[in-house]
Amino acid sequence: MIAVEGLTKVYGRRTALDHASFEVPKGEIFGFVGPNGAGKTTTLRILAALLEPTSGRAFVDGADVLQHPNLVHERLGYMPDFFGVYDQLTAVEYLDFYAACYRQPKARRQKIADDLLELVGLSDRRDQSVDTLSRGLKQRLCLARALVHDPAVLLLDEPASGLDPRARVEMREILKELQKMGKTIVISSHILPELTELCTMVGIIDQGRIRATGPVQDVIRQLTIGRRLRISVVGQREEAIAVLKPLPSIREAGMVNGAIEAAFEGDEATAASILQTLIAAGIKVSGFNQLDGGLEDAFLKATSENVG
Amino acid sequence: MRRIAVALWNPIVAKEYRSRMRTWRSPVAMTVYILLLGGLGWAIFSAMSASTHSAFNQGQAASFGQGLFIYLVLFQMVLLAFITPALTAGAISSERERQTIDLLFVTKLPSFSILWGKLLASMSFVLLLLLLSVPIFSLVFFFGGIELDQLAAAFLVTAVAALTLGIIGLACSTAFNRTLPATVAAYGGAFILLAGSLLFGLLFPTDIDPNATNAPAPPAVSYLSPVLPLVTIGTNAPVTWYGVRNSQGYGTSASCASPAYGPTTCVPLGPNGVPIGKGGLIRNPPQPSGTTIPSGLFSGWQYWQASVTMQLLVSLAALVLSALLLPPIRRLPWRKSPVSA
Numbered sequence: 001m002i003a004v005e006g007l008t009k010v011y012g013r014r015t016a017l018d019h020a021s022f023e024v025p026k027g028e029i030f031g032f033v034g035p036n037g038a039g040k041t042t043t044l045r046i047l048a049a050l051l052e053p054t055s056g057r058a059f060v061d062g063a064d065v066l067q068h069p070n071l072v073h074e075r076l077g078y079m080p081d082f083f084g085v086y087d088q089l090t091a092v093e094y095l096d097f098y099a100a101c102y103r104q105p106k107a108r109r110q111k112i113a114d115d116l117l118e119l120v121g122l123s124d125r126r127d128q129s130v131d132t133l134s135r136g137l138k139q140r141l142c143l144a145r146a147l148v149h150d151p152a153v154l155l156l157d158e159p160a161s162g163l164d165p166r167a168r169v170e171m172r173e174i175l176k177e178l179q180k181m182g183k184t185i186v187i188s189s190h191i192l193p194e195l196t197e198l199c200t201m202v203g204i205i206d207q208g209r210i211r212a213t214g215p216v217q218d219v220i221r222q223l224t225i226g227r228r229l230r231i232s233v234v235g236q237r238e239e240a241i242a243v244l245k246p247l248p249s250i251r252e253a254g255m256v257n258g259a260i261e262a263a264f265e266g267d268e269a270t271a272a273s274i275l276q277t278l279i280a281a282g283i284k285v286s287g288f289n290q291l292d293g294g295l296e297d298a299f300l301k302a303t304s305e306n307v308g
Numbered sequence: 309m310r311r312i313a314v315a316l317w318n319p320i321v322a323k324e325y326r327s328r329m330r331t332w333r334s335p336v337a338m339t340v341y342i343l344l345l346g347g348l349g350w351a352i353f354s355a356m357s358a359s360t361h362s363a364f365n366q367g368q369a370a371s372f373g374q375g376l377f378i379y380l381v382l383f384q385m386v387l388l389a390f391i392t393p394a395l396t397a398g399a400i401s402s403e404r405e406r407q408t409i410d411l412l413f414v415t416k417l418p419s420f421s422i423l424w425g426k427l428l429a430s431m432s433f434v435l436l437l438l439l440l441s442v443p444i445f446s447l448v449f450f451f452g453g454i455e456l457d458q459l460a461a462a463f464l465v466t467a468v469a470a471l472t473l474g475i476i477g478l479a480c481s482t483a484f485n486r487t488l489p490a491t492v493a494a495y496g497g498a499f500i501l502l503a504g505s506l507l508f509g510l511l512f513p514t515d516i517d518p519n520a521t522n523a524p525a526p527p528a529v530s531y532l533s534p535v536l537p538l539v540t541i542g543t544n545a546p547v548t549w550y551g552v553r554n555s556q557g558y559g560t561s562a563s564c565a566s567p568a569y570g571p572t573t574c575v576p577l578g579p580n581g582v583p584i585g586k587g588g589l590i591r592n593p594p595q596p597s598g599t600t601i602p603s604g605l606f607s608g609w610q611y612w613q614a615s616v617t618m619q620l621l622v623s624l625a626a627l628v629l630s631a632l633l634l635p636p637i638r639r640l641p642w643r644k645s646p647v648s649a
Binding site: 049052069073074076082083084086088089097100101103114127142145 | 318319320322323326327330331407408410411412413414415416417554636637
């Protein structure tokens with residue numbers, strides 16, 4: 001649905017984007033992760049046909065963003081990281097205006113606006129002036145605006161930034177609802193735990209380069225060297241550590257906050273084998289969990305090589 | 309046909325109308341405009357009445373009517389020169405400042421429609437002001453001296469000049485990211501159009517050519533200003549007071565001879581009545597007659613026709629420039645497309 005091929009953007013002497021390439025298949029939620037200034041917004045603006053790349057190509061639903069920007073605009077909804085609203089317009093007029101800009105028939109615009117206001121939970125604010133809405137409500141309204149022409153692809157640049165925790169949860173629920181509707185969503189965010197829960201794919205970008213991309217768990221696995229186990233035992237802690245340490249798959253084992261934590265290398269089968277070994281050694285295991293270092297660890301790993 | 313209608317009437321126009329008319333600024337601007345114009349009319353009328361102690365005769369009334377008309381059209385032009393750039397100079401730059409321009413660019417509206425919508429919304433307000441001023445101008449007809457076609461021509465010149473100022477403001481708004489420099493540039497453009505082009509005629513007037521068959525006309529650049537045609541429409545008399553240099557004293561004081569056949573020839577005379585110059589007979593320079601331009605690029609045109617034409621050309625150029633500058637990815641003919649990696 002989205003394809004980026006060798007995208008490069010140079011501003012003067014600064015390379016904002018350096019031969020970035022990735023693909024997002026239809027129906028996926030792609031989390032675009034990177035520190036400030038990594039090139040996320042540049043990539044999204046190129047995909048939205050708002051910025052010309054220095055080299056490389058980008059496609060949205062098969063349409064080249066440079067050759068067919070009008071087709072791209074038809075097929076995607078874009079929500080920038082910073083945006084303003086018009087004063088003197090109510091929420092429903094705001095959506096009606098953008099629906100008209102997307103050439104939606106006049107007869108349908110009222111229904112589109114009402115449906116979208118309901119989707120983003122703003123039905124009770126339909127006649128409120130948009131410039132008096134709170135930041136969170138404006139974010140929701142902007143998301144509704146991006147949907148007025150029912151696009152197949154959504155580009156959301158930091159949609160949860162500046163939102164309180166409750167508003168973030170609500171935004172996440174809306175995005176899940178959109179995924180169920182079959183939308184392909186690209187979302188850039190700094191809030192990594194939320195992305196782990198929400199996204200099916202992730203791309204990590206740093207200093208304009210894509211460091212890793214793929215399904216979330218694959219990227220985490222690829223980047224986090226070794227995985228961690230948290231093991232609770234009934235007594236026998238020293239014995240359990242003594243059993244674990246000689247195992248070839250165990251890199252280290254020790255007590256952390258009253259439970260045993262062990263770093264190991266391997267897959268699910270390796271973890272099962274470790275559990276079997278403990279039980280075979282007569283250790284009474286009451287808890288056995290894999291600690292998910294998650295996207296945060298993967299992100300830190302991917303970006304740490306370039307820090308300092 | 310529907311395409312043209314869609315292109316002309318786009319959502320931006322409706323949105324701008326809605327936003328503009330919901331603020332207190334528009335009715336206040338309209339009220340102040342009418343008060344200023346009406347106040348000037350009343351002041352001139354009072355001054356004229358005070359200068360005449362007896363009842364007007366027909367000639368005096370017509371002369372007062374002409375005077376009132378000229379003052380009113382010029383003052384209206386000055387008012388619009390202040391109002392129009394303010395209406396359009398922030399049209400695009402304020403969208404950038406407010407961070408709403410990208411949201412428009414990603415819609416199906418082409419860049420030109422955005423420009424057109426902004427322009428139409430602003431110029432509709434100017435047109436509304438012009439219409440509001442019609443009752444004030446109709447007072448001129450009480451005195452006479454001005455015909456309906458003169459009023460129509462003056463309003464056309466004023467409207468086209470306002471349109472030109474509006475498009476120049478729009479071009480400045482497109483070229484500058486911030487509204488303040490765009491506004492300064494737009495007022496600079498308005499000054500050049502209204503006063504600068506007139507000043508050009510004063511600094512670089514047309515020299516009288518003694519061998520010319522037609523009367524000299526002010527330089528064509530000066531027609532850019534709506535002031536010259538507005539005065540010409542009001543006075544309904546040839547322009548003899550501006551833009552022509554009589555540097556060698558031709559025709560001012562001369563000894564002329566009119567043979568039965570051939571042109572009248574004159575010898576220019578000095579202060580003491582002594583012939584000056586290289587001697588010999590020279591042709592008496594022809595004098596302009598009527599309100600048409602006697603010579604030059606627009607020879608035979610009315611001043612207002614030349615002015616409207618030149619302003620429309622400037623408008624077209626500014627509009628094309630705006631359309632080239634506005635899109636986020638500019639498709640300029642001399643620029644190469646980015647290469648594939």
